[in-house]
Amino acid sequence: MTTASDNIKGIGFILVAFLIFSLQNIAVKWIGGGYPVLEIVIFRSFIALPCTLLLFRMEGGRGLPKTKQPKLEYARGFFLFISYTTYFMGLAALHLADVAAIRNSAPLFITFLSVVVLGEKVGPRRWLALLVGFAGVLLIVRPGSTTFNFGSIFVLIATLFYAFNVMTVRYLRTTDSSATMAYYSTLVYLVAAFILAPLAALVGEVPNAHPSIAFLFRAWAMPTFTDWLIMSGLGLVWASGMFLTARAYSMAQASVAAPFEYVALLYNVMWGFVIWHEVPTGAMWAGAILTILSGVYILYRERRERKRPLPTPNILV
Numbered sequence: 001m002t003t004a005s006d007n008i009k010g011i012g013f014i015l016v017a018f019l020i021f022s023l024q025n026i027a028v029k030w031i032g033g034g035y036p037v038l039e040i041v042i043f044r045s046f047i048a049l050p051c052t053l054l055l056f057r058m059e060g061g062r063g064l065p066k067t068k069q070p071k072l073e074y075a076r077g078f079f080l081f082i083s084y085t086t087y088f089m090g091l092a093a094l095h096l097a098d099v100a101a102i103r104n105s106a107p108l109f110i111t112f113l114s115v116v117v118l119g120e121k122v123g124p125r126r127w128l129a130l131l132v133g134f135a136g137v138l139l140i141v142r143p144g145s146t147t148f149n150f151g152s153i154f155v156l157i158a159t160l161f162y163a164f165n166v167m168t169v170r171y172l173r174t175t176d177s178s179a180t181m182a183y184y185s186t187l188v189y190l191v192a193a194f195i196l197a198p199l200a201a202l203v204g205e206v207p208n209a210h211p212s213i214a215f216l217f218r219a220w221a222m223p224t225f226t227d228w229l230i231m232s233g234l235g236l237v238w239a240s241g242m243f244l245t246a247r248a249y250s251m252a253q254a255s256v257a258a259p260f261e262y263v264a265l266l267y268n269v270m271w272g273f274v275i276w277h278e279v280p281t282g283a284m285w286a287g288a289i290l291t292i293l294s295g296v297y298i299l300y301r302e303r304r305e306r307k308r309p310l311p312t313p314n315i316l317v
Helices: 004-031 037-058 070-091 096-103 106-116 124-141 151-172 178-203 211-217 225-251 254-276 282-305
Strands: none
Touching (some): 004 254, 037 178, 070 096, 096 254, 096 282, 106 151, 106 254, 106 282, 124 151, 151 178, 151 254
C-alpha cells in the first residue's frame, strides 16, 4: 500500500525530474533548427543507454537488467518513443511556455487513466475538475482560431502517450526497478529511432513544411563539436529524468504525484523569457490557470477522501 511518506518522496522526485527535463527543452530548441529530430534522438540514446546501466549498478544490480514483464517494458519504451519524438516536434513550432501549458494536461490524462486502468476511485467533483482542466487546454490550443498552431497537436499526442507510460509504470513497479525501466525504455527508444530514421531520410525534406514536420524530415548533418556535446548531454538528462520519473510513480499514487508536474510550466516560462524573450499570452495563462486549478482540486479531493491518518507535520498542507 502506498503511504503518505511514499507520496511525499514521489512528489520530490517529480519536481527534480521536471527541472532536469526543462534543460532538455532548452537544448532541443537551441539546436533543433540544424538537425532532424531522429538524429538528436539517436545521439541522445547512445549516451543514455550506458548511463542507465550505471544507475542499475548503483541500485545493486549485476550484469544486464532483466525483466519478468518484457512485453510491458517494450510497450512502455514505445509509448515514450512516440511521446518524446512528438514532443520535440512540438518544440520546433511553439514557445516553451505554450508547450508546457499544453503539457499541463498530462496530470488530467493520468488521473483519468488511473480510474480506467488502475481502478482508483474518483468522485463526481473530481470528474468536474477534469472537465475544467480540459477546457483550459482547449483555451490554450484554440482549435479553429487564426492563432492555432499545428504543433499543438503533436504536444497533445506526446502528452497522451506519456500518460500511457505512467500507467505502465504502475504495473511494472512490483517487479522492475527504476533503473531497469530506464534501461529498457532507452533501448526500445534507440531501436525505434534506427528503424524510422531511414524511412524519414527516404521521404526527404518537405518544401514549405510546418516546422514540426520539417523537424522530422530534415536532412542529416554532421554535428559541430558544441552541438555534439549538447546532444550527448541530452543522454545524461534523459537517463536521469527517466529514472527519477519512474522512481516517482513507483512510490507515489499516480493521482497524487501527477498534479505536481505543473511545475514544468514555471520552469519553461522562465527559460523561454530569459533565453528567447518569449512572453506568454493572456489566453495561455488563462488556460494554464484552469488546468492547474483542476489539478490542485483533484489533489485536494484525494487527500480529503483518504481514510487513514497522515503523519504530522505534513508538507502538503
